[in-house]
Amino acid sequence: GEDVEQSLFLSVREGDSSVINCTYTDSSSTYLYWYKQEPGAGLQLLTYIFSNMDMKQDQRLTVLLNKKDKHLSLRIADTQTGDSAIYFCAERDYGQNFVFGPGTRLSVLP
Amino acid sequence: NAGVTQTPKFQVLKTGQSMTLQCAQDMNHEYMSWYRQDPGMGLRLIHYSVGAGITDQGEVPNGYNVSRSTTEDFPLRLLSAAPSQTSVYFCASSYRMRGLVGNTEAFFGQGTRLTVV
Numbered sequence: 001g002e003d004v005e006q007s008l009f010l011s012v013r014e015g016d017s018s019v020i021n022c023t024y025t026d027s028s029s030t031y032l033y034w035y036k037q038e039p040g041a042g043l044q045l046l047t048y049i050f051s052n053m054d055m056k057q058d059q060r061l062t063v064l065l066n067k068k069d070k071h072l073s074l075r076i077a078d079t080q081t082g083d084s085a086i087y088f089c090a091e092r093d094y095g096q097n098f099v100f101g102p103g104t105r106l107s108v109l110p
Numbered sequence: 111n112a113g114v115t116q117t118p119k120f121q122v123l124k125t126g127q128s129m130t131l132q133c134a135q136d137m138n139h140e141y142m143s144w145y146r147q148d149p150g151m152g153l154r155l156i157h158y159s160v161g162a163g164i165t166d167q168g169e170v171p172n173g174y175n176v177s178r179s180t181t182e183d184f185p186l187r188l189l190s191a192a193p194s195q196t197s198v199y200f201c202a203s204s205y206r207m208r209g210l211v212g213n214t215e216a217f218f219g220q221g222t223r224l225t226v227v
Contacts, residue, residue, distance in 0.1 A: 008150060030207065033215060042114075042200060042218035043153075088152065090216075096141055096160055096207060097168070098216055102152040 002026040004101035006089055011107045018076040020104045022089030025070060032065065034074045035088040037103070043088060046074070076106075084108045112136050116201050116219035123191040123226045131186040131222050133201030139217075140206045142184040146170065146197040147221075153200060159184055160206060191226045198223050 035043040062075040086103040143158035155168030159178040175187040202216040
């Protein structure tokens, strides 16, 4: 079946860039998403990319998509302590369902 | 516009008890779904619905029932609670995907933290 993989932990220093990586298996994925979850809260959409795009930039966020390698990354520029959270990569295909990765816990050190 | 509303936020059950987790959305979304979140495992799909009267099983449906009598509501029933069902449960809704037209992000409720003792 479909599978989405992410590394579980990432630590960066405040002001540095963070890069969170994700790989997926479903070649029919149309939209790929990044969600953020803060402690005790639900998931909130950060950004998304359509599968025929290579890159999308949205303020401090840059999403890169390598369709050939089925690799998605999220870069957060000038990472702040408020960026500490769990980040989920997700794909959605014509089957209507979302498949989520295990989440990457980002810790921002002062 | 309340978005996706889940109740209760917290619940403690004894093994063997039954209960219903409520989910309601006011965005006229056709697609609704239930996930459970366990440490290191991401979100796993329990059941989903693509419209009123239509439900289907996800990855981990055993021990759970759903129904979709209206577009707005999608309750999740635990038939006989077990400690393995201790988890955080999320309801999500979105528009159905129709070809390549428009983003159809999922909107999430705030979660129900369930403990079964």
